[in-house]
Amino acid sequence: MILGATGTVLLGFGTLYWTTLPPPLPGYAAVRAKWQPSEAWLYDRNGRLIDSSRVDYQARRLAWTPLADIAPAARDALVGAEDRRFRSHGGIDWIAIGGAIRDKLAGRHARGASTLSMQVAAYLAPGLATPGRRTNWDKLRQMRSGAAIEASWSKDQILEAYLNLAGFRGEAQGIGAAALGLFGKTPAALTRDDGLLLAALLPNPRAGASEIARRACALSHDADCSRFAGAAASMLGPARTLALDPGLAPHLSGRLLTTPGAKVTTTLDARIQAFAIAALRRQLVGLGGSRARDGAVVVVDNASGDVLAYVGGIGGESTAPAVDGAAAYRQAGSTLKPFLYAQAIEKGYLTAASILDDSPVQLDTASGLYVPQNYDKAFKGPVSARVALAGSLNVPAVRTLLLTGVDAFRDRLWDTGYRGLVEDGQYYGYSLALGSAEVTLTEQVAAFRSLALGGRWAPLRLTKDDPHVAPRAITSPQAAWIVADILADPNARAGTFGVDSALRLPFWAAAKTGTSKAMRDNWCIGFSDRFTVGVWVGNLEGDPMRAVSGTSGAAPVWRDMMIALHQGRPSHASPPPPGIETRAIRFAAGIEQPRREYFTRGTALTDVASAPAAARRPRIVNPVAGSVYALDPDIPRDRQRLAIGVSGEVMGHRLRLDARDLGSADSHPLVLAPRGRHRLQLVDLGGRVVDQVLFTIR
16 A cells, blocks of 8 residues: 555656756757847948847847846846846745745635746747646746756846846837837946836836836835826837937938948948938928928048948938939939040040030930930020030030930940840930939939049949958049049039039039939939938938939038038049040130130131031021911011021932922021921922921911
């Protein structure tokens, strides 16, 4: 009988031992190594935190917080509330267990007897504390697990793990996320009251402010607890950010931060980034949301290609704040013209002194007549290539494209990093000279940087791990230098922009503005001897801006950035490269004032004149294609005639309106045409149509 009873007891103990056997638990080092934050962090070139981004959405965790980085007052308040004999027991608080048994037998609410060690074990093996299964067997397994942890972990390791693994409220896990999310502090800045409020949250993380304040008061044992009511309400108020960074590069962090826990060091300079944000915000506030809502800024170091500032937007009145304006494809406007003129100068088709005709022109295309116009709808007649480029005249640019060829220009742009041009030149047509293609701000800055480097292009660097790629020659150094000199010439652009526009700086800098079709995009890209700065202003949703021009939209931000970047060290023009010749030139008929001009070797000249009429292609200059004329009912019909104008050598040519011969082209006839749509043609001696325009009379 005794042996049988002993066997039964042994069997019972054996069964108890095996049924309460805790699961294998990892060591402290393994727990630390496995910890993965839900965030990733972005740093500037000097190691300053500039932004962060949440990558893992299963829980909200920050980096593991060492015990030494947690304020002792808050830490002690939490330990006192959860396990006041933590430092003296071996993982099981037998005194607390005895008290819980006593309370239960007396019919009172039993206080929990779980130690921090037992809770850490439950965090590491969730099956130990499955919700709804708080049986005595589970409690015994958790007790044994707590004792097992105490046998291999130090007290500080257990406490550190507990404070990092505990869930405080919502999805915030760990004291790092709780401190920042609930108090806007680091764990090192927490106070005793903060620790008591966190302890009051643990039994019920979803409790209301009044319950938390009442529990914190009870845990504090203070006579006056009035402060906890307001503190609890504030803690549970609007969510605070779980980042201490200034949020300087949200668009870039969304692009670069893809791995939980990653720490990416960029090429950005936090100081320059902050100034770029301030300059862009100041300009957009000044313009007002009804005129332009969005903008972007990119600043690059010319020598290294390092991006020093990358502002994809500032929010404000934007209706698309998450869109990265620095990487979004938008129409380039006139900002592609420098590369067109550089190609023409390099090929010897033009010099900076060459005369281009800024007068109405219409070009036959597959989709109809293409009739480019200038920004101000006016024409300046014969102008030099220098004035045409600096003043951003459209018709001379189209005439230059006729020299270089659309396909050749498209290929040049592709080589210069404009990778949005995925179609051939014929797809874009003559409008490519005026920037009909879509580009990004980063592509723009990299391309203009190539002009600053003497025609050599290389990709930009955004992180310290991006490779340093040797620049490759795209444009000849001579052509790049001449175009840079033109873009830095305030006198050449005065006719369009005035003598004191935002583009004029107290030191040398080259700049080009651009405005896309229907005023949807406004650009200003330019460079000094050390930096290239690009600015875009517009509306990311594509609606037109209102009353915003090249010098009133993006240019003021560009100017502010350039002045800030060169404080104490102004920019200087680089000396001309070998192969540049200088001449004093004069213009016939006073087309422009005499000046000193730069030429590539072998193209220099001293006297410049526009081509005589006999050397020009015969064409119709009036009416302009697409014109609409309205008849005045108060003027006799036979006195409302249209004057026909032609240019070039037109001897022997005839004019034909619809099917009616108007006579010799050099007679400049006055035409009486009925209401409707009309076709005016210029026909040579052989009967071939050499030019035609369509116009309407109403």
